[in-house]
Amino acid sequence: MTILVTGASGHLGANLVRRLLEDGHSVRVLLRQGSNNTAVDGLNVERVYSDLRDANAVLAAIQGCDHIYHCAANVSILDGIPELQQEIYDCNVIGTRNLLQAALANGVSKVVVTGSLSAVGYHPTQPSDETVPFNPFGNHLPYEFTKSCVEHECLKAFADGLNVVIAVSCAILGTNDFKPSRMGKTLVDFANGKLSAYVPGGFEFVSTRDIVQGHILAMDKGRPGQKYIFSTQFLTVDELMGIFEEITGKSRPRLRIPGFVMAVIATTADAILPRLFPQMPRRFTSGAVRILQMYRRADCRKAKNELGYQPTSIRQAIQEAYDHFVRRGMIQTVTPVMRASAPN
Ligand SMILES: NC(=O)c1ccc[n+]([C@@H]2O[C@H](COP(=O)([O-])OP(=O)(O)OC[C@H]3O[C@@H](n4cnc5c(N)ncnc54)[C@H](OP(=O)(O)O)[C@@H]3O)[C@@H](O)[C@H]2O)c1
Numbered sequence: 001m002t003i004l005v006t007g008a009s010g011h012l013g014a015n016l017v018r019r020l021l022e023d024g025h026s027v028r029v030l031l032r033q034g035s036n037n038t039a040v041d042g043l044n045v046e047r048v049y050s051d052l053r054d055a056n057a058v059l060a061a062i063q064g065c066d067h068i069y070h071c072a073a074n075v076s077i078l079d080g081i082p083e084l085q086q087e088i089y090d091c092n093v094i095g096t097r098n099l100l101q102a103a104l105a106n107g108v109s110k111v112v113v114t115g116s117l118s119a120v121g122y123h124p125t126q127p128s129d130e131t132v133p134f135n136p137f138g139n140h141l142p143y144e145f146t147k148s149c150v151e152h153e154c155l156k157a158f159a160d161g162l163n164v165v166i167a168v169s170c171a172i173l174g175t176n177d178f179k180p181s182r183m184g185k186t187l188v189d190f191a192n193g194k195l196s197a198y199v200p201g202g203f204e205f206v207s208t209r210d211i212v213q214g215h216i217l218a219m220d221k222g223r224p225g226q227k228y229i230f231s232t233q234f235l236t237v238d239e240l241m242g243i244f245e246e247i248t249g250k251s252r253p254r255l256r257i258p259g260f261v262m263a264v265i266a267t268t269a270d271a272i273l274p275r276l277f278p279q280m281p282r283r284f285t286s287g288a289v290r291i292l293q294m295y296r297r298a299d300c301r302k303a304k305n306e307l308g309y310q311p312t313s314i315r316q317a318i319q320e321a322y323d324h325f326v327r328r329g330m331i332q333t334v335t336p337v338m339r340a341s342a343p344n
Contacts, residue, residue: 007072014039052095092146100157115168119147127297158225165222174208174317197255201292207317
């Protein structure tokens with residue numbers, strides 16, 4: 001049986017593919033030509049190249065696959081740029097739709113689609129579970145809107161007879177972070193003494209180990225048409241900085257910028273930077289600051305009760321991410337010793 005994984009060059013996909021290979025499966029990965037596909041270098045996988053927006057290419061890519069993990073998405077914290085919004089929509093919503101329709105047409109027996117906590121309704125005073133509806137009139141990033149639409153596409157495909165399950169991810173932390181992710185870059189910058197400030201807040205995190213296990217459980221035991229939230233632990237940013245300090249041996253930045261101040265700075269930057277430097281990666285946008293200030297918590301009892309999901313440890317995930325970055329030379333652990341210059 002061949003298992004197709006989309007988004008295999010990404011953080012989740014890189015970890016999921018390794019786990020599937022360890023479990024003895026035959027894996028096909030859907031990649032894009034011209035992308036950074038380092039995450040699958042040296043792995044014993046079948047590679048197919050296609051963009052999810054190309055329905056015919058997706059149809060060809062899934063031939064002969066019985067199970068699909070659809071992890072790919074355009075993950076973005078940007079807002080207010082129409083061309084970018086269209087791209088996020090096309091990749092996430094149309095791409096998912098193309099994949100699910102191809103799966104239906106080819107008799108694929110089960111598909112697990114990665115969801116996002118940002119598309120689960122927000123409850124200000126208690127953790128959100130799968131029953132809290134997404135409020136379309138809330139203040140959402142384009143990415144968050146599309147992840148809600150992705151769930152809608154899944155339910156339409158389920159109504160048409162597809163066995164599809166949504167595995168909802170929280171903010172991912174952990175190893176095999178090749179691009180690296182925004183959280184991974186934050187850890188790298190922290191460890192290299194290049195993080196000059198931080199913003200208090202809080203979010204629900206999931207380790208790569210746990211979100212991979214969640215996807216496997218969703219495939220093995222998830223009820224068709226259902227969604228399951230997988231989280232490891234809620235952390236405030238101050239707690240996260242504490243773990244970074246323990247693991248890296250470095251101190252957190254002295255500058256702790258209050259959320260409302262950072263929101264003003266980020267809103268100003270939102271209005272200027274995307275137009276001048278559209279490709280520039282940004283740690284903070286006003287949307288990202290807002291999300292941190294929501295102190296969003298998740299309730300994953302459904303996954304625990306129905307699937308037997310058991311979260312592990314975020315600290316361990318951060319240690320594994322740190323070790324991965326050290327191995328790849330992205331974190332300098334020793335201060336280079338100045339060479340004495342040779343006598344003339
Ligand atoms: N990271 C998080 O904290 C987080 C939190 C909640 C939910 N999630 C969800 O988890 C999943 C995986 O996230 P991640 O962190 O692994 O993301 P990631 O590292 O950014 O990887 C995204 C992957 O999707 C692929 N992709 C994007 N658009 C595509 C398209 N049009 N056609 C084909 N492939 C496309 C990318 O391929 P290229 O390399 O070619 O760009 C890449 O492999 C996503 O569904 C995301 O929404 C992530």
